[in-house]
Amino acid sequence: MFDIDRWREIFQSISKNKLRSVMSGFTVAFAILLFTLLFGVVTGLSNSFSDAFADDAQNFMSVRVWRTSKPFKGLQTGRRIQLKNKDFDFVKEEYDSNIQHLTARINKNVNISYKNKQDNYSLQAVHPDHQFLEKTIIDEGRYINNRDLIEKAKVIVIGRLVKQDLFGELPAIGKRVNVSGISYQVVGVFSDEGGDNEERKTFMPVTTAQMIYGNNDNLSQIVIGYDPKLSLDEAIAFGNKMERDLRKKLDIHPDDQSALSIQNMAEANKGVGTFVIALYFIVIFIGSGTLIAGIIGISNIMIFVIKERTKEFGIRKALGAQPSSIVGMVVQESVLITTIAGYIGLSLGTYILSLESLNKTLAEYFIKDPSVSPSIIIGATVTLIVSGLIAAYVPAKIAAKIKPIVALRAD
Amino acid sequence: MIEIKKLHKSYPIGKDKLHVLKGIDLHIKEGEFVSIMGSSGSGKSTLLNIVGLLDEHDEGEYYLNGQLIDNLNEKKAAILRNKFLGFVFQSFNLISYKTALENVALPLYYKGMARKERLKIAMEYLEKVELGPWANHLPNELSGGQKQRVAIARALVTQPKVVLADEPTGALDSTTTDNVMDLLRDINNEGMTVFVITHEEEVAEQTKRVVRLKDGVIISDELTKTKTI
Structure with a gap:
């Protein structure tokens, strides 16, 4: 549902209240920036790991033989296999x-x-x-x-x-x-x-x-x-x-590693896989913490904004605004701010991750090609829109419920 | 137009109740210019809020334009306000970040009118209150009297059945008070029902019917002798 008048109202409200819009946007932009950087760094780390094994196929397994180190079935130690x-x-x-x-x-x-x-x-x-x-x-x-x-x-x-x-x-x-x-x-x-x-x-x-x-x-x-x-x-x-x-x-003692051993990429992959999963887990934990802090920040600002605008809502209601139109206006404004701010954070994050000089420095710390995948970007966008919705919906709903007579009395 | 029978309203104050309106009977016909007089605490503002669908009554009956007002939800109340009522407040209640023209056009936005059309109509009404040249000024660039005229234009723009004015001159000096009252009288002369609340004797004198309220009951209801046109 595209309502040009609604958008006009929102742009007017944002441009007439620049400071509060910038303030609420900043929290989100910063949260997303941190999230992007964290994710990029971990992706870089995991790239380094998988690169270390890139020479051979991931399902590589090889059988090697040498001399026996244990006697077995009457055969002597040091027998060449x-x-x-x-x-x-x-x-x-x-x-x-x-x-x-x-x-x-x-x-x-x-x-x-x-x-x-x-x-x-x-x-x-x-x-x-x-x-x-x-x-x-x-x-x-x-x-x-x-x-x-x-x-x-x-x-x-x-x-x-x-x-x-x-x-x-x-x-x-x-x-x-x-x-x-x-x-x-x-x-x-x-x-x-x-x-x-x-x-x-x-x-x-x-x-x-x-x-x-x-x-x-x-x-x-x-x-x-x-x-x-x-x-x-x-x-x-x-x-x-x-x-x-x-x-x-080959008549080798069952525990004789020296005589015959199998090098199995699966074992190495499992170790690396577990490590990388643990890293991602930490990042998702910290990252979502940052995001939640951002959302709470936005909620706080929205509560303040809505309190500040209670009288305006009262006027609008006296002039015939329905509660749904008030909620819709506030929510749409919040979603717009979060989305734009989030994209600024995201683009800034991706830009920083793509800096040549930074990547050279990072490469020394085993962080190779740090980047965020498109699925993460889509996920972050959805999170942003949803968080903007939540941040605004609850306080807006409360504000819209206030009787116009009470709202008009507010200062 | 407005018919009120045995209307009661009380507000809870802690455990007690403050009985504000104690059985009001009032009938205002279309085209009347009525003022409600009373000192503060007499219940006149409560009455206006109920008539203006900004508040709900506890007991009694209220008919607006023949329609019984009962258990209205916010949405229905909003539609009725937009359709039948125009408000003029003591403190103007203009939206500070909108120009005079946009403030006047706002009720038409909630009516669902297209932007071009509503700005055109809003401009006509601004010119009617002689503020055409001020259309693109923000409220804080206008004087008190000008702000109240913008508010009156905004109340009229939807062509409501009743204009409700709550102490419309309370924040104005005597000259601008007269201007605003002249304007309200002109509106009334064009056939609009105007309902003014005031505690100023001079303001009430300029209306055609004065209803006096004291402690939540009507103590007198009479036509003014002066200036019948």
């Missing part, structure tokens, strides 16, 4: 329903040369799923595929910085590079958000590496991306079960 293809197949068959991506990994350091340029790089022999688990971004060409695995193809995918070292600005796809004496065809160039070291890596099919480096079926690691539909608790349980099963299969 080796993962084999059959362990990979076991994981694949046994836990198929819980797995989204699965790859083995063989880690090597190799010397790669192209024409007169050469350098040492780390090489990982992998399955195609590795791309998703390491969040490898293909810039040119393609990643390792299943056909490469079957054919044991001598193909290599190189990091962006490897390509820069060896090829400079020239195209690399299709060219042949020499990897420790054997010629491989470059089929892809990738980049990675995990930093420079990640972009100095190279990938080749796991089957090719097994054939060329030792002609065996050894694997360095098994890397799993668990089904994202699993909850964190389910994923942790899955990781624990797999750890127990593999130890049993």
Whole structure:
């Protein structure tokens, strides 16, 4: 219901009473400003945390082996554990329903040369799923595929910085590079958000590496991306079960962390998640406290304003104003002030959070990209309108109930 | 126009009751110019408030324009006030942040009239009280007499059945008092019922019928001999 006359009345009342309008607006603007800043800072903190794990997929899980540290079934301490293809197949068959991506990994350091340029790089022999688990971004060409695995193809995918070292600005796809004496065809160039070291890596099919480096079926690691539909608790349980099963299969003492362990992103995520949730909880608590204080401030001012205007309301009623029109006028005015003031606070808050220099300083305190999400902004707006409504409705309703004769006597 | 039968009104004071109106019978016909005289505490203001639907009576009957006033809620009272009644108060009761013109136009706003139209009508009434040039002044830029004329224009703008004036000259000097009374008489001469409350003998003399109130009862009700037009 848009009533131009009502708005005219409201604008007149606001502009003729600037001080009280500014005063009531200020409380709300300040409350919202604090709320925005607090929220932004916590978002920044949680950004820092999730960034710390951004290199790998969130559902990343890896099986690592080393030497035994406990004797088991008559086997001695210090025995070296080796993962084999059959362990990979076991994981694949046994836990198929819980797995989204699965790859083995063989880690090597190799010397790669192209024409007169050469350098040492780390090489990982992998399955195609590795791309998703390491969040490898293909810039040119393609990643390792299943056909490469079957054919044991001598193909290599190189990091962006490897390509820069060896090829400079020239195209690399299709060219042949020499990897420790054997010629491989470059089929892809990738980049990675995990930093420079990640972009100095190279990938080749796991089957090719097994054939060329030792002609065996050894694997360095098994890397799993668990089904994202699993909850964190389910994923942790899955990781624990797999750890127990593999130890049993490889004749390792059930508690031997050194011999075989599973690094599970779910555990890290759970810790971070709990921490961030706790932070948000604190912020929501403090923030809503600030908001409530703002609303109470506005209520106080509205009570005063309405007392001040009681006589005016009495006059209006004597002239034929209905109680609903008085309540409506006051409420609409209050909502307008809260909304505008709230938006000033919100915009000021978002502006401060977007300041370049401030962000640089904050980054030193692990606060990265502090910002407020649109849903928070919408939520805050609704809260503002509702609080403006509440702040004005109750006192206005009371004022409108006063008999005109009593209101006219007021001074 | 206004018919009152055995009207009683009392106000609670602590545990006791103050009986202000003790059975008033009064009949005011359309086009009359009546003044209610009485000292303070005689109940004259209470009577006006009840007639003006600003307050409710306890006992008795009150007919306004033939309609029985009984158990009115605020909304209905507001509509009736807007439709039938115009108020002129002792302390003017203009809205301080509105110009003379906007003050006069306000009752028309509550009638639901469009802005352009109500400003036009308000201007006509301001000119009628000879305040056209002051239309865009705020009340604090006007003299007492001018303020009361604005208030009279505001009371007339909805073309009510009755104009109720509560000590309309109480805050004015004798010259402006005469001006205001002349204005009220002109209005009455145009056929409007005017109902004035006063404690000044000179003011009452200028009306056509004087009702004297003492301690909540009518002690006399007579037509004035002077100036019949």
